[in-house]
Amino acid sequence: MPAQVRRADFLMALAYATDLATGHSRDFALRSCVLAMRFADVAHLDQDVRRRIYHQALLRYIGCNADTHLLAAHWGDEITLRRELHHVDMGNRAEFVELLVRTLKRKFAGAPPEELEEAVKRGLAEGPQVNIAVLSGHCEVAQRIAERIGLPEDLRESLGQIYERWDGKGMPRGLSGNAVKFPVRVVTMAQDAIALSDHHGFAAMKEMIAKRAGGGYEGELVDLFLTHAEELFAGLDGPADRETILALEPEPHAMFDEAACEEAYLAIADMIDMRMPFTFGHSRAVASLASAAAKQMGLPASDISDVRRAAYTHDVGELTVPVSTWMRAGPLTERETDEAHLHPYHGERMLASLGSGGKAVASLVQRHHERLDGSGYHRNSRSPDLSPAARVLAAAEAFQTAREARPYRPAMSDAAAAARLREAVKQGKLCPDAVEAVLAAAGQPARRASSTGIAGLTPREIEVLRLIAGGDTAKEAARKLEIAPKTADNHIQSLYSKIGVTTRAGAALFALEQGLVV
Numbered sequence: 029m030p031a032q033v034r035r036a037d038f039l040m041a042l043a044y045a046t047d048l049a050t051g052h053s054r055d056f057a058l059r060s061c062v063l064a065m066r067f068a069d070v071a072h073l074d075q076d077v078r079r080r081i082y083h084q085a086l087l088r089y090i091g092c093n094a095d096t097h098l099l100a101a102h103w104g105d106e107i108t109l110r111r112e113l114h115h116v117d118m119g120n121r122a123e124f125v126e127l128l129v130r131t132l133k134r135k136f137a138g139a140p141p142e143e144l145e146e147a148v149k150r151g152l153a154e155g156p157q158v159n160i161a162v163l164s165g166h167c168e169v170a171q172r173i174a175e176r177i178g179l180p181e182d183l184r185e186s187l188g189q190i191y192e193r194w195d196g197k198g199m200p201r202g203l204s205g206n207a208v209k210f211p212v213r214v215v216t217m218a219q220d221a222i223a224l225s226d227h228h229g230f231a232a233m234k235e236m237i238a239k240r241a242g243g244g245y246e247g248e249l250v251d252l253f254l255t256h257a258e259e260l261f262a263g264l265d266g267p268a269d270r271e272t273i274l275a276l277e278p279e280p281h282a283m284f285d286e287a288a289c290e291e292a293y294l295a296i297a298d299m300i301d302m303r304m305p306f307t308f309g310h311s312r313a314v315a316s317l318a319s320a321a322a323k324q325m326g327l328p329a330s331d332i333s334d335v336r337r338a339a340y341t342h343d344v345g346e347l348t349v350p351v352s353t354w355m356r357a358g359p360l361t362e363r364e365t366d367e368a369h370l371h372p373y374h375g376e377r378m379l380a381s382l383g384s385g386g387k388a389v390a391s392l393v394q395r396h397h398e399r400l401d402g403s404g405y406h407r408n409s410r411s412p413d414l415s416p417a418a419r420v421l422a423a424a425e426a427f428q429t430a431r432e433a434r435p436y437r438p439a440m441s442d443a444a445a446a447a448r449l450r451e452a453v454k455q456g457k458l459c460p461d462a463v464e465a466v467l468a469a470a471g472q473p474a475r476r477a478s479s480t481g482i483a484g485l486t487p488r489e490i491e492v493l494r495l496i497a498g499g500d501t502a503k504e505a506a507r508k509l510e511i512a513p514k515t516a517d518n519h520i521q522s523l524y525s526k527i528g529v530t531t532r533a534g535a536a537l538f539a540l541e542q543g544l545v546v
């Protein structure tokens with residue numbers, strides 16, 4: 029990770045995650061950002077308003093993962109509900125109630141008719157209270173996450189109004205007219221326009237937006253939008269790329285230093301884990317175990333940082349699977365299992381939004397459920413593809429998950445979780461060094477002498493080896509790592525002798541065999 033990264037890259041990663049969690053189409057938030065910024069152009073808005081619109085479009089749903097278990101407990105599959113909500117005018121009571129009835133019928137499918145009728149009646153009566161409590165929580169969490177990633181107060185205020193409407197029929201406060209912040213009014217209309225166009229087509233979208241003028245949206249904004257709809261939507265049916273979004277960010281472009289990056293990763297971890305009580309704090313705990321274990325194994329500082337950040341974000345792809353599925357005590361269906369097993373893939377794609385800075389982290393996230401014998405998922409990778417950092421992350425994730433409760437089993441004691449991991453080592457699934465390092469980090473008694481790392485190499489020597497495997501000569505590697513020229517030869521010879529090779533090619537092959545080349 030370079031010392032400085034664009035904050036907008038993190039916003040895109042967050043936008044990717046929230047698109048998944050809210051059932052939106054691919055690149056929904058990014059496309060809405062393009063549309064809203066084009067609208068800002070035709071409305072001749074100043075730079076300050078443009079900046080607020082840009083952030084509102086990318087971050088609108090960052091709080092919407094909080095307390096998802098409450099939504100799921102009441103309404104069932106919350107992702108399908110959210111997807112359908114995007115097409116409904118929530119100010120139109122008949123339309124809204126029809127959707128809620130359909131949702132409850134889906135949740136109670138298979139119940140006898142009288143029970144179904146009773147469940148729907150009760151669900152509708154209690155629904156508003158559930159919705160207001162959960163949506164208020166979304167707004168508050170969005171504001172706190174925005175603060176943690178350094179967004180100023182005016183942007184945070186807008187994120188606290190994401191469900192409010194021009195006509196006052198929104199939630200949770202029922203604000204109306206100009207009390208609803210301008211960026212909220214613009215972005216709500218832009219995002220609905222994208223969702224409606226995706227679902228009903230461009231012509232129908234225009235009709236529906238026109239019908240909602242003075243209702244969900246400010247009439248003047250609707251008029252301007254419809255006047256320019258064709259040019260505003262040009263090319264928006266395809267994906268939006270990273271460069272386009274970076275280019276749209278009003279100047280000055282905010283940058284993250286190392287400390288701000290770390291906080292942003294932590295904010296993503298908390299966002300992921302807030303959806304269910306039993307995942308609360310999971311990613312932080314995995315990160316703490318994995319980074320301590322990586323340090324004990326003598327991995328270089330860059331690997332320790334990557335493994336910690338991968339631990340913060342490893343389960344972001346789980347947002348694609350409804351919480352109602354994770355919360356069920358019974359077994360998953362085959363289809364649900366397939367979807368659940370793809371979460372490392374979706375996690376990798378989200379981190380790819382960070383550009384080259386997120387590549388090593390993305391690679392670890394993609395492997396966090398892989399096992400040395402090929403029995404993991406989702407690629408069934410085997411030991412040669414699993415770097416020491418990947419092995420540490422897998423062991424830390426397995427240990428932490430075992431000692432947390434799940435709906436289908438109680439939490440294991442630390443001792444029982446340790447026994448489970450050592451059994452997995454015996455079966456050839458988990459790396460013995462990584463498991464012992466994780467268990468030591470968790471305060472478990474050691475079973476054997478602690479590992480001396482990879483062939484007794486120091487973190488510095490591992491870095492040299494990586495550069496050599498990447499094509500550098502021994503001298504070039506020494507120069508890049510600022511090893512004094514006088515001692516460079518001795519340093520390299522000592523390294524070669526430790527790993528039993530005599531040539532650059534031999535050293536490169538060793539690095540490959542040890543999984544040191546990601």
Ligand SMILES: [Fe+2]
Nearest residue numbers: 342343396397
């Ligand atoms: Fe996972």
